[in-house]
Amino acid sequence: MRNRDLALDAAMALLAEPGATLTVEAIARRAGLGAATVVRAFGGKDALLDAAVARLLEPVVRRARELLATTAPYRALRTFLRELITFQAAHHAINDQLTGLDLPATTALRAGLVGAVEEMLDGARRDGRVRADLDPALATTLIGTTALAVARAEPSSPGLVDAYLTVLLDGLDPRPSHGAAG
Secondary structure (H helix, E strand, O other), X not given: OHHHHHHHHHHHHHHOOOXXXXXXXXXXXXXXXXXXXXXXXXXXXXXXXXXXXXXHXXXXXXXXXXXXXXXXXXXXXXXXXXXXXXXXXXXOHHHHHHOOOOOHHHHHXXXXXXXXXXXXXXXXXXXXXXXXXXXXXXXXXXXXXXXXXXXXXXXXXXXXXXXXXXXXXHHHOOOOOOOOOO
């Protein structure tokens, strides 16, 4: 169990470093273990990275569920998107390293994130705060894709996040804009 924890901690540390190489050898070196020990502890790189990324995503999914349970849907959406962009800005390089890997826990957690955002949108739509004429799956994809693009922007800026949220949420608002020219 100790070797598994060391390898998992090393993988998570490497995931937090932009440009870090996520090989079994690099993870083993960071953990102070042999590559064979890391493979035995997880059964392979995919399982190790799945466990590490899942550990990073679990609190994000928990936070989305917490906001859904305690906050009005529109406010939950706005708050969660700001927090999600902050998380993605710190970890966006992970996506590039996971392509083509078998990651069932990560896939399930990502589905949980999408589901939470869809629930926020549905609730905000029922409350009259989000347009009903947009396909919910399209709106979720639009939000996720553009939020990731904002998170990847260099240099990261709170002003950019604020502008993104304003433009996005104004565009989702079913009421006509006060400043629109007729």
